[in-house]
Amino acid sequence: MKERISTARKREIVEGFYNLSIVNGLENTSIAKIGKHLDMPPSLIMHYFPTREILISNLIDYILEKYLLIYQPIIKDLEQNESVDASLIVETLFSRNWNLLFDDGVFYSCYALIFRNDKIKKEYRILHEKLRESLKEILDKNKEMEGKDTAVLAEQIFIVVEGAYYYLSMFDDEAAYSQKVTYFKNQVYDLLRKKEAQLL
Amino acid sequence: MKERISTARKREIVEGFYNLSIVNGLENTSIAKIGKHLDMPPSLIMHYFPTREILISNLIDYILEKYLLIYQPIIKDLEQNESVDASLIVETLFSRNWNLLFDDGVFYSCYALIFRNDKIKKEYRILHEKLRESLKEILDKNKEMEGKDTAVLAEQIFIVVEGAYYYLSMFDDEAAYSQKVTYFKNQVYDLLRKKEAQLL
DNA sequence: TATAATATTGAATGAGTGTTCAATATATTT
DNA sequence: AAATATATTGAACACTCATTCAATATTATA
Incomplete structure (x- = not known):
């Protein structure tokens, strides 16, 4: 169950990152912006993706x-x-x-x-x-x-x-x-x- | 003469931008970093390229x-x-x-x-x-x-x-x-x- | 030589950056 | 029901960002 929450959140974040990057460009899409877009604090994003580099790596997988x-x-x-x-x-x-x-x-x-x-x-x-x-x-x-x-x-x-x-x-x-x-x-x-x- | 200084400086800045971008990536190369690299204040860069966008545009020309x-x-x-x-x-x-x-x-x-x-x-x-x-x-x-x-x-x-x-x-x-x-x-x-x- | 134009400096701005942390809420396991 | 693990929050951090501005130095023009 918790596993499901985790994977769902991760996917939500990556997709949010992706969708914002389409509009603003990858280089202009910050963690704060993703947070605002998804209505979640940046610290939650960092909880699932400890560094921005890891987040980008997951975006690429996606x-x-x-x-x-x-x-x-x-x-x-x-x-x-x-x-x-x-x-x-x-x-x-x-x-x-x-x-x-x-x-x-x-x-x-x-x-x-x-x-x-x-x-x-x-x-x-x-x-x-x-x-x-x-x-x-x-x-x-x-x-x-x-x-x-x-x-x-x-x-x-x-x-x-x-x-x-x-x-x-x-x-x-x-x-x-x-x-x-x-x-x-x-x-x-x-x-x-x-x-x-x-x-x- | 002044014209020459201007064009020489512009070229110097664009080349510095380019060379730093090779190492750090375009998105990680800030005006401050270019300034430090070329030993000139960021304000001088802004004097020749009023916005970062203009600077990028000139890099692309280059x-x-x-x-x-x-x-x-x-x-x-x-x-x-x-x-x-x-x-x-x-x-x-x-x-x-x-x-x-x-x-x-x-x-x-x-x-x-x-x-x-x-x-x-x-x-x-x-x-x-x-x-x-x-x-x-x-x-x-x-x-x-x-x-x-x-x-x-x-x-x-x-x-x-x-x-x-x-x-x-x-x-x-x-x-x-x-x-x-x-x-x-x-x-x-x-x-x-x-x-x-x-x-x- | 005086005046005007450009070149250069250095300090300051506010906004945004990725990241950390302690506190709280919620779910899972014992 | 108690203990444990995870999810979520919000405030704070030091730092970097592009950009602005007034002051000064240098060069060109009159």
């Missing part, structure tokens, strides 16, 4: 956890069919639903921390490796992929996806945005179509 | 200015030859010299600001468009590129480069790093080799 949900449409499809076709993969990877899962501003602020914090760097690395492994498994279920090095293919596809999200975040103009997305989707389709297995 | 220097090896080569071959382009884009030009931690911290600051977003967008336009011009000088949509090609190449830098920053292991770089370089070579012009 964000990365959400990040893994991208594959949900594909997993859902796999429950009914044996393999997934290319278009569902591409459309899922570039869907804007992704942006709804987590806030890009907070995500990149946390990402920037990898350069000065090895623990965070490792967490990010593990997540990104997971994303690629999952894509490889999905690709391996497809007969058209036989004989291809799906591990390398997954790496190359994700580089396009991640580069695209990075770049496209700079564009507000809907027309320019969607035209560029088309280029990058085609780029992934080309990778999937490529006949020869990737050379080492 | 970083983006450095970013544009990637093309230097190619420009140097173009002074002697009429066109640049693919390998110099690919090697330049993936060279680690790039990392020496500016600090990635500071760069991504500043990048994260685009999500809450439209002025910064626009600056970043303009830089990234410039990078692509320059690459297009370089590609256009090459006869092998005739008939290809070099504008789209430049977009697709840069997506790979930027995605790669984002992803590779998570890896410290030299072997894993260089193997992955190989994949991504090949990916760009494939783009350059592709016969058909890109469909709209």
Whole structure:
């Protein structure tokens, strides 16, 4: 019972931190502000997260956890069919639903921390490796992929996806945005179509 | 003369800000710390940069200015030859010299600001468009590129480069790093080799 | 040389920071 | 019901923050 209170409070605090960070930025979201937002004294936050660093670490866990949900449409499809076709993969990877899962501003602020914090760097690395492994498994279920090095293919596809999200975040103009997305989707389709297995 | 003092001081301050941010992170680099680092009172910094926001804006100008220097090896080569071959382009884009030009931690911290600051977003967008336009011009000088949509090609190449830098920053292991770089370089070579012009 | 403009200093401001601590309330275990 | 563990409170801490201001030093202009 107390265990439940503890975990519920922790989650409440992390989510409050996250939601405030979306609006104010990670660097401007203080423990006092989180407390005011959630109507609880800062000392209670410190009770569950002894230092701000620990709190940030938990926020990152929370964000990365959400990040893994991208594959949900594909997993859902796999429950009914044996393999997934290319278009569902591409459309899922570039869907804007992704942006709804987590806030890009907070995500990149946390990402920037990898350069000065090895623990965070490792967490990010593990997540990104997971994303690629999952894509490889999905690709391996497809007969058209036989004989291809799906591990390398997954790496190359994700580089396009991640580069695209990075770049496209700079564009507000809907027309320019969607035209560029088309280029990058085609780029992934080309990778999937490529006949020869990737050379080492 | 006074003009010179002013611009020299401004540059000194921005560089101090930048150098401290590399070590402590952008969010932990205060005006007081910059002052102590440069042995000048905070009030002098405020004299040249009335608000912290303006100072950050100038830091971003400074970083983006450095970013544009990637093309230097190619420009140097173009002074002697009429066109640049693919390998110099690919090697330049993936060279680690790039990392020496500016600090990635500071760069991504500043990048994260685009999500809450439209002025910064626009600056970043303009830089990234410039990078692509320059690459297009370089590609256009090459006869092998005739008939290809070099504008789209430049977009697709840069997506790979930027995605790669984002992803590779998570890896410290030299072997894993260089193997992955190989994949991504090949990916760009494939783009350059592709016969058909890109469909709209 | 006198005047105006800019450069530089140092002290002060109030607000906000993360964190600590002792006291109290609530729930769990004995 | 008593003892123990956890949850919650609110006040306080020393410190740092960006920013302001009046005073002084230096340089440029008239």
